[in-house]
Amino acid sequence: MAAATAAADAHADFGMPERLVDRVRAQLHARAVLGPLSVLVLSIVVFAVVSDHFFAFNNFSLILQQSMVVATIGIGQTLVVLTSGVDLAVGSTMTISMMAMAKLSAGGTNGVLALLIGFVVGLVCGALIGFFVTRFRLQPFIVTLAALYVYKALELWYSRSANVRGTDISPVLKWTGNTIHLGTTQIPYGAIIMLAAFAAMAYALRQTAWGRHVYATGDDRESARLAGIRTNRVLLSVYLLCGLFCALAGWILIGRNQGGDPQAVTKDYNLDSIVAVVIGGTSLFGGRGRILGTLIGALTIGVFRSGLPLAGVSDIWKDFAIGVLILAAVLIDQWVRKVAR
Amino acid sequence: MNTPTQASTAGDPPAGRRPILSARNLVRRFGRVVALNGADFDLEPGEILAVIGDNGAGKSSLIKCLSGADLADEGEVFLDGEPVRFRSTLEARAAGVETVYQNLAVCPAMDISDNLFLGREMRKPGLAGRVFRKLDYAAMRAMSRARMSELGLMTIQTITQPVETLSGGQRQGVAVARAAAFGSRVVILDEPTAALGVKESRRVLDTILELRQRGLPVILISHNMPHVFEVADRIHIQRLGRRVAVVTPQTHTPNEAVAIMTGAAPV
Numbered sequence: 151m152a153a154a155t156a157a158a159d160a161h162a163d164f165g166m167p168e169r170l171v172d173r174v175r176a177q178l179h180a181r182a183v184l185g186p187l188s189v190l191v192l193s194i195v196v197f198a199v200v201s202d203h204f205f206a207f208n209n210f211s212l213i214l215q216q217s218m219v220v221a222t223i224g225i226g227q228t229l230v231v232l233t234s235g236v237d238l239a240v241g242s243t244m245t246i247s248m249m250a251m252a253k254l255s256a257g258g259t260n261g262v263l264a265l266l267i268g269f270v271v272g273l274v275c276g277a278l279i280g281f282f283v284t285r286f287r288l289q290p291f292i293v294t295l296a297a298l299y300v301y302k303a304l305e306l307w308y309s310r311s312a313n314v315r316g317t318d319i320s321p322v323l324k325w326t327g328n329t330i331h332l333g334t335t336q337i338p339y340g341a342i343i344m345l346a347a348f349a350a351m352a353y354a355l356r357q358t359a360w361g362r363h364v365y366a367t368g369d370d371r372e373s374a375r376l377a378g379i380r381t382n383r384v385l386l387s388v389y390l391l392c393g394l395f396c397a398l399a400g401w402i403l404i405g406r407n408q409g410g411d412p413q414a415v416t417k418d419y420n421l422d423s424i425v426a427v428v429i430g431g432t433s434l435f436g437g438r439g440r441i442l443g444t445l446i447g448a449l450t451i452g453v454f455r456s457g458l459p460l461a462g463v464s465d466i467w468k469d470f471a472i473g474v475l476i477l478a479a480v481l482i483d484q485w486v487r488k489v490a491r
Numbered sequence: 492m493n494t495p496t497q498a499s500t501a502g503d504p505p506a507g508r509r510p511i512l513s514a515r516n517l518v519r520r521f522g523r524v525v526a527l528n529g530a531d532f533d534l535e536p537g538e539i540l541a542v543i544g545d546n547g548a549g550k551s552s553l554i555k556c557l558s559g560a561d562l563a564d565e566g567e568v569f570l571d572g573e574p575v576r577f578r579s580t581l582e583a584r585a586a587g588v589e590t591v592y593q594n595l596a597v598c599p600a601m602d603i604s605d606n607l608f609l610g611r612e613m614r615k616p617g618l619a620g621r622v623f624r625k626l627d628y629a630a631m632r633a634m635s636r637a638r639m640s641e642l643g644l645m646t647i648q649t650i651t652q653p654v655e656t657l658s659g660g661q662r663q664g665v666a667v668a669r670a671a672a673f674g675s676r677v678v679i680l681d682e683p684t685a686a687l688g689v690k691e692s693r694r695v696l697d698t699i700l701e702l703r704q705r706g707l708p709v710i711l712i713s714h715n716m717p718h719v720f721e722v723a724d725r726i727h728i729q730r731l732g733r734r735v736a737v738v739t740p741q742t743h744t745p746n747e748a749v750a751i752m753t754g755a756a757p758v
Contacts, residue, residue: 357626358623358625358626359612359614362601365600366601366609369598369599373598374598376580376596377596377598377606377610379610437598
């Protein structure tokens with residue numbers, strides 16, 4: 151009897167919405183990647199129509215190369231945002247890890263060892279942030295803002311703001327810039343590493359208990375704790391991984407630049423990684439989103455940065471377009487989340 | 492010595508039945524405020540025990556001490572006759588004491604099955620589970636479906652529905668099902684109908700009765716006298732930090748219970 155009423159109610163409560171708008175919203179709610187993917191496809195179609203040079207394999211290879219560093223950082227950023235945090239120190243963490251690798255190698259350290267030490271630097275940077283966030287229950291925004299400056303200063307001090315030339319460092323570190331040929335197109339190993347990292351984290355988030363715990367912690371930290379999840383451990387693991395992916399991005403950047411550039415810390419990596427996450431459909435309130443959305447987001451930024459100049463639009467409007475994209479993404483997120491109410 | 496002076500003997504445990512969860516002489520102080528002042532507690536196997544009391548009577552403090560959310564300064568808690576000392580809700584749960592909190596403690600963006608298994612996910616058998624730690628979604632969903640329909644809560648199509656798309660009563664159902672699903676021995680429900688409408692409350696009460704049907708003892712904390720008198724076997728009345736009486740719906744009217752609760756009637 152009770153089951154019958156429940157069934158009737160369930161049907162009334164969640165029957166397929168009648169209006170098209172509501173159906174679209176329900177779909178976006180259920181499939182988080184759908185929105186970002188349609189934006190990416192749409193922008194590719196538009197740029198292909200307005201520019202003769204855009205729709206070419208070489209151009210796509212270029213977009214991939216320009217996006218791979220931001221996309222790799224974006225993996226770590228996604229993890230942090232899923233736990234309803236944000237990491238403003240990703241650019242600093244990446245640069246300090248990268249300079250550690252480059253300088254050690256230039257100083258005669260074995261290439262593999264220099265690489266490993268670089269990764270350890272990234273892990274330590276993440277661990278410190280995680281420690282302050284979990285132990286003192288500080289806002290990730292504030293902790294990572296502080297870390298942004300501290301790591302940046304340490305990086306500039308350590309590197310003496312001097313470039314490390316590619317000729318001085320081990321081929322192991324520059325390997326990420328080597329390319330494999332796919333027909334006429336060249337794909338750097340860095341891009342392949344980036345894609346593999348996305349695949350691995352997509353698996354970890356979707357198919358393991360740890361992944362479920364990351365979502366739960368971001369969705370409702372207190373509920374997750376009451377359900378028996380050690381949320382502090384989850385948060386710590388997320389910041390550690392974020393540091394690790396920043397170091398990975400640093401390695402990829404050495405390959406791309408064929409050297410160590412200490413000024414990378416002043417570039418837009420922090421904001422770009424957040425933009426990739428947001429355009430990718432991950433909610434800044436945590437607990438919802440897909441990591442593949444971040445890959446799509448990073449590629450979308452790349453498509454705009456490449457497509458607008460090819461379409462003859464002045465440089466200034468690239469940032470304008472990105473800004474509009476962010477706003478659109480956040481508005482859509484807000485609208486989609488209303489399904490719940 | 493600390494046996495409460497009973498208003499009636501009707502509420503006394505029948506001879507020979509050992510309480511599944513009980514407490515003796517619990518004291519809990521917060522600074523100069525005494526929240527529990529020598530409180531006793533007894534839950535019989537298979538019964539629904541309502542706990543009522545005015546604000547500040549020590550209801551929540553009592554429940555927190557039983558569910559591991561708080562530790563009493565003095566006194567003892569017994570589970571199945573064995574003394575226990577829960578230092579966290581996790582320890583209490585490991586021992587089989589599950590609590591459904593007032594704020595429900597569900598993750599809204601996650602689906603029903605994910606919520607039921609949150610913190611105790613099942614992995615796939617064999618290499619996939621051991622090495623790659625792959626979750627067994629199929630098994631978890633099948634089990635969630637079985638549990639939810641046993642409790643008459645859910646149709647089979649909706650098990651992957653995010654909890655936020657459910658109504659308040661259905662969310663409560665998910666929380667109750669989670670508490671009842673994992674070999675638990677005692678389920679504590681803290682104000683389960685407080686935020687619900689009439690129809691929704693009805694469904695939750697049916698679920699509580701369903702739990703008793705299955706032999707699971709339930710502690711129901713509620714302000715709602717009609718609900719309490721409808722489902723409870725016995726009613727624990729808390730006043731000024733201690734148990735002042737245990738009554739039953741057969742021997743007392745709601746008005747009499749409220750009178751004892753507020754101190755208007757002598758115990």
